[in-house]
Amino acid sequence: MKEALNAIRQQAMDQIKEATSPEKLNEIRVAILGKKGELTNILKSMKDVAPEDRPKVGQMVNDTRAEIENVLEEAKKSLESALRAERLKAETIDVTLPAQKMQLGHRHPNTIALEEIERVFIGMGYEVVEGPEVEKDYYNFEALNIPADHPAKDEQDTFYVNGDILLRTQTSGAQVHEMEKGKLPIRMISPGRVFRADEVDATHSPSFHQVEGLVIDKNITFADLKGTLVAFAQQMFGAETKVKFRPHHFPFTEPSAEMDVSCFKCGGKGCRFCKGEGWIEILGCGMVHPHVLEMCHIDPEEYTGFAFGVGLERIALLKYEIDDMRLLYENDYRFLKQF
Amino acid sequence: MNTALSWIKAYVPDLKCTDQEYMDAMTLTGTKVEGYERRDKNLEKIVVGQIESIERHPDADKLVVCQVNIGSEVIQIVTGAPNAEVGMKVPVVLDGGKVAGGHDGSPLPENGVPIKAGKLRGVPSAGMMCSIEELGSDRNFYPEQPEDGLYVFPEDTEVGADAVELLGMHDTIFEYEITSNRVDCYSLLGIAREVAATFKLPFVPPVIKETGNDEDAGSYISVEVKDPDLCPRYTARVVKNVKIAPSPKWMQRRLAASGIRPINNLVDITNYVMVELGQPMHAYDLSTIAGKKIIVKRANDGDEFVTLDGQTRKLDSGMLMICDGEKPVGLAGIMGGENSMITDDVDTVLFEAATFIGSNIRKSAKRAGLRTDASGIFEKGLDPRNAEVAINRACQLIEELGCGEVVGGIVDVKEPLADLRVLPFRPDKYNALLGTDISEEDMITIFEKLELVYDASARTLTIPSFRQDLVGQADLAEEVARFFGYDKIPTTLPGGNALGGLPHKLRVEAKARDIAEYCGFSQAYVYSFESPKVFDKLLIPADSPLRQTVTISNPLGEDFSVMRTVSLNGILTSLATNFNRRNANVRLYELGNVYLPKSVPVTDYPDERMQFTLGFYGDGDFFTMKGVVEEFLDSVGLSEKRTYTADGSLPFLHPGRQAVITYKGEKIGFLGELHPQVCDNYDIGDKVYVAVLDMPAVVPFTSFDHRYEGIARFPAVSRDLSMVVPKTVTAGQIEEVIEQRGGKILEECKLFDVYEGAQILTGYKSMAYKLTFRAKDRTLEDADITGAMKKILNGLESLGIELRS
Known part of the structure; x- marks a missing residue:
């Protein structure tokens, strides 16, 4: 009996070793362990074994069966894993073939610049408000301390609808609308479209965009204006950016300043981009003129404030190195897709 | 404004700095130097x-x-x-x-x-x-x-x-940008005063001495100002025995460095005074002045006058003229007349130094089409006190140069001069506004350097007449800031906390940008004004209210003359540009206003309506665009039923391929295929699809709220419905019936096939829907489905629809 079992085991091991496919392994399983298999046949001959030996023989048969099953299972796993490896190898792709993109659209550089500006100021607690593009003379000029015979009101600069209604030349009118609401303190920016009677060329457009800023509260100082705009410049153009304030004149602010930033291309050493100066003029700003406050029924002895205005196209042209303003309004896809 | 460094140094003798130091320092105190040029850089x-x-x-x-x-x-x-x-x-x-x-x-x-x-x-x-x-x-x-x-x-x-x-060429010419408030800096002395204050050095202006013989100018000339509202001051002096000759080299050199051509001693003196003091002057040949009389008055409409450049100028009653007893001899503040011009054999000269109202000079010069150095200065509005200083300075130079014999006295016709302005000195206020801690003494030093007179007992500052820009305390704070140094003012942030953010309308617009871009549309920026011809290009009928526009009275040209009332032209023009440049499959969107006047002519703010405009050519069709619209509406919370009505009412769209979009009964926009005639008008040789969403109509329905409704736990049952449908019946009608009659258990009805052709009866189409039923709280039974289907089928029958066998 024992010999017979050993013979079966040996035969099974030899056959398994030679098997090259799962199908073959299955045949071996059926031939040995199946209902009509050799090992099953031995079990059937148990009736010839002495009753006292039966448990022992039974144990031997089961051990042999378990042993064969184990080896079979392992052989199967190893065969399958070899087959999978082969298949994976065959499935190798060229990962450098082109991507199938979703063909997303592209945002206009003006909007990209605007969203950056908004992000910075919203982070500093500013609300974004809008003002009308077709504006009344009072809001565009008079309330901003620009008297009736000021050169800025000349027809050559301003598009008029009639004597009283015009296309706003600056977003500063939004300041006045906001102050007139009578809700203090104010901390706002107002982006929008403005119009000037300039012929179209590489650096001019009769329609462009500004972002106006206004803060009104008790104890607002010129130092606050400086600190705010330094923070803006550094978030917009990089933490290394240096800032220079030059005295200037605007009718609606006093003191007034223009702000230059160190050239963000050359870091201030001077390059073609900043015309060798190392500085780039970015915006105009100042402390809100007391007369402007008074016209909006705000007491300049109690409240002070600052205002600033940034040209959006100017930022976009500088930041993204666009050399011709006309590109911004042509909407050629080959231009837009670069943003 | 240009100045030569050598001339500045004549009044600030201790000035020692490099050209770059000068440029930087002056710019930081507000006299912006645009650039400089060394005259000897290549010598x-x-x-x-x-x-x-x-x-x-x-x-x-x-x-x-x-x-x-x-x-x-x-x-x-x-x-x-x-x-x-x-x-x-x-x-x-x-x-x-x-x-x-x-x-x-x-x-x-x-x-x-x-x-x-x-x-x-x-x-x-x-x-x-x-x-x-x-x-x-x-x-x-x-x-x-x-x-x-x-x-x-x-x-x-x-x-x-x-x-x-x-040759006077070891010199540097500085070019400045002078702001409009600093009239005094359109003069060499004005800039020199700023230089002295900037570098904290003594300022040594020329001392003007008394001049003239014992005669009286009044016996040579009388002056009458008939329109003092345009001429607050007119001064005149007389020089006799004039000897015309070249001016000395030092004067020629200074003029040359200022870009002014030396002519002769007399002309050079007037130009020299104009540069030095910022007061234009004029010289007349007294022998040409009829009646020995100067009358300053407005011209008559339609008069003509020959200026000394030989050109005939048309006058109007807004222009101020200098006349003699008979005729005009000068266009005030702009140019003298040919008839009173100085010639080489002149014997007696009448000098004029006057103050004219700046805005009138600006407008007159523009109408006359003649802008001169003099008018450019006058239009800034000059200090009447400077006229007298200037005419005396000119007479002094006449004597110094031996150019003639100055007659004593001055004829001076003027409105009463305003008192010098006196402002309280409020150092705390300046520090509070600037955020600084500058001492009183330092402030006073700054003011005195600028020739403001400090009265310690009254604590006031008297403002010199040439500083017409110093009106209030903020102006004084700026003077302190300029010379303390903007760069030395600390940097702080405003105190207090504030919540920032985008208003809801702008959030919806931001979402519109996101969705458009997800769907492959790139953002365009277009002008708000356009040509009235656009209405014809878009086939908008002559009597359409869309032709009522906000019209610009002084446009750059007809092409930019009306504010748009329809947003399509911009996107179509941009698509045409792309099409002509052979860019394939271009998709653009734009967010911008249209301007609808409330009345014509315009008397009030127009209705500015933000339009979300999309357009494309190339891959895709009507339903591609409809998909983009729905993605947007879904994303901003307009998730209930949107209705698309094909009434063919939009003239610029294909009559059979257009729809007005309504939501809860409100029109919120439209979409469709562009009318082939409009494609032709824009030279686009492909089908174009557009959509416009009227944001003021959309925004009230929008919401960024979300609510979780659970994931279905019970199984769904689906039924396919294959039908023969009369061609005139729309999918919208069928879906309305299905949705109404399917009841609560109808989860979805989805069209999966439309067919027209050989196997279908003429006038009919085949359509197939998959209906999905599900209940939230139980597994549906056959009876539920059968009941619902029966109702639906009854409804469809009434539309003339039959089930396909």
């Missing part, structure tokens, strides 16, 4: 040489060989100059030196022209003798330069001296 090794002998060149007819004494030695120079003579003193460039340009006056090379010893036609030449053109200027500014040939120095010039110095 090197140039001395005065004397020609000792001239011999013919052996091999060239047009050249001569000169022996030139340059002080230290005698060198040989070959020249072609036609005016070379023995004994002449001329500028000589030595070997290794440099000149600014060639003798023909062509544009100067950036780095000059190096000069080296060499041979000219075989004869050695150790340098070059030069003309004023080679030194970078011309006869306009150096009138003593002969028409052709070498520049010649006066006989008493020292041989070997620095020729560039003698």
Whole structure:
């Protein structure tokens, strides 16, 4: 009996070793362990074994069966894993073939610049408000301390609808609308479209965009204006950016300043981009003129404030190195897709 | 405004700085220097040489060989100059030196022209003798330069001296951007005063002495100002026995450096005073002044006048004229008349220094089409006190230059001069506004440097008349800030906390941008004004209210003359640009306003309506665009039923492929295929699909709220419905029936096939829907489905629809 079992085991091991496919392994399983298999046949001959030996023989048969099953299972796993490896190898792709993109659209550089500006100021607690593009003379000029015979009101600069209604030349009118609401303190920016009677060329457009800023509260100082705009410049153009304030004149602010930033291309050493100066003029700003406050029924002895205005196209042209303003309004896809 | 550094130094004698330091310091105190140019930047090794002998060149007819004494030695120079003579003193460039340009006056090379010893036609030449053109200027500014040939120095010039110095060219010209409030800085003295304050140095302006004989100008001339509202002050003085001659070199040099051509002593003096004091002047030949009388009055409409440039100018009653007893002799503040012009044989001169209202000069100059140096200054609005200073300064120069005999007295017609402004001195206020801690003493020092007079007992500041811009405390704070230094003011952030953010409308617009871009549309920016012809291009009928526009009265041209009332033109023009440039499959969107007047003519704010406009050509069709619209509406919370009505009402769209979009009964936009005629009008050779969402209609329905409704736990049951449908019945009608009759358990109805063709009866189409039923709380039973289907089928039958077997 024992010999017979050993013979079966040996035969099974030899056959398994030679098997090259799962199908073959299955045949071996059926031939040995199946209902009509050799090992099953031995079990059937148990009736010839002495009753006292039966448990022992039974144990031997089961051990042999378990042993064969184990080896079979392992052989199967190893065969399958070899087959999978082969298949994976065959499935190798060229990962450098082109991507199938979703063909997303592209945002206009003006909007990209605007969203950056908004992000910075919203982070500093500013609300974004809008003002009308077709504006009344009072809001565009008079309330901003620009008297009736000021050169800025000349027809050559301003598009008029009639004597009283015009296309706003600056977003500063939004300041006045906001102050007139009578809700203090104010901390706002107002982006929008403005119009000037300039012929179209590489650096001019009769329609462009500004972002106006206004803060009104008790104890607002010129130092606050400086600190705010330094923070803006550094978030917009990089933490290394240096800032220079030059005295200037605007009718609606006093003191007034223009702000230059160190050239963000050359870091201030001077390059073609900043015309060798190392500085780039970015915006105009100042402390809100007391007369402007008074016209909006705000007491300049109690409240002070600052205002600033940034040209959006100017930022976009500088930041993204666009050399011709006309590109911004042509909407050629080959231009837009670069943003 | 330009100034020569040498002239500034005449009034700020202790000034010592490099050109760059000057530029930086002045810019930081508010007198912005745009740039500077050293006049001698390419002039090197140039001395005065004397020609000792001239011999013919052996091999060239047009050249001569000169022996030139340059002080230290005698060198040989070959020249072609036609005016070379023995004994002449001329500028000589030595070997290794440099000149600014060639003798023909062509544009100067950036780095000059190096000069080296060499041979000219075989004869050695150790340098070059030069003309004023080679030194970078011309006869306009150096009138003593002969028409052709070498520049010649006066006989008493020292041989070997620095020729560039003698020509006044060791100098730097600074160019400024002067802001409109600083009228005083349109003068050399005004800038010099700022220089002195900036560098904290003494300011030494010229001392104006009394001039004139014991006669009285009043006996030569009388002045009447009939329109004092346009001429607050008119001063006149008289100079007799005038001797016209060139002005001295120092005056010519200063004018040349300011870009003004020296003419003769009289003209040069008026120009010199204009630059120095910022007060334009005029000189008349007194013998041409009829009735010895000056009358200042408005012109009559339609009058004509010949200005001294020989041009006839049309006048109107807004223009102020200087007249004599009979006729106009000058266009006030702009240009004198030909009829009273100074000629070389003038004997007695009438000087005028007046103050005119700036805005009137600006408008008059514009209407007359004549903007002069004088009008450019007058239009800024001058200080009436300066007129008297200027005319006296001119008379002083007349005497100093021996140009004539100044008659005593001044004829001065003026409105009462305003008192000098006195403002309280409030140092705490300045520090509070600036965020600084500047001492009172430092502030007073700054003010006094600017010639404000501090009264310690009254604590007031008296403002000099030339500082018309200093009106209130904020103006004084700025003066403190400028000279304390903007760069020294600390940087702080405003105190207090505030919540920032985007208003809801702008959040919806931001979402519109996101969705458009997800769907492949790129953002366009277009103009708000366009041509009225756009309405024809878009086939908008003549009587359409869309043709009522906000119209610009002074547009850049018809193409930019009306504010748009329909947003399509911008996107179509941009698509056409792309199409013509062969860009394939272009998708664009734009967010911008249309402007609908509330009444015409416009008397109030128009209705500015933000439009979300999309357009594309290339891959896709009507339903592609419809998909984009729905993605957007879904994303901003318009998730209930949107209705698409095909009423063919939009003239610019294909009559059978357009829809008005409504939501809860409100029109929120439209979409469709562009009318082929409109495609032709824009030269787009492809089908174009557009959509416009009227944001003010959309925004009230929008919401960014979300609510979780659970994930279905019970199984769904689906039924396919295959139908033969009359062609006139729309999917919208079918879906309405299905949705109404399917009841709560109908989860979805989805069209999966539409077919028209051979197997289907003419006038019919085949349509197939998959209906999905599900209950939230139980597994549906057959009876539920059968009931619902029965209701649906009954409803569909009434539309003339039959089930396909």
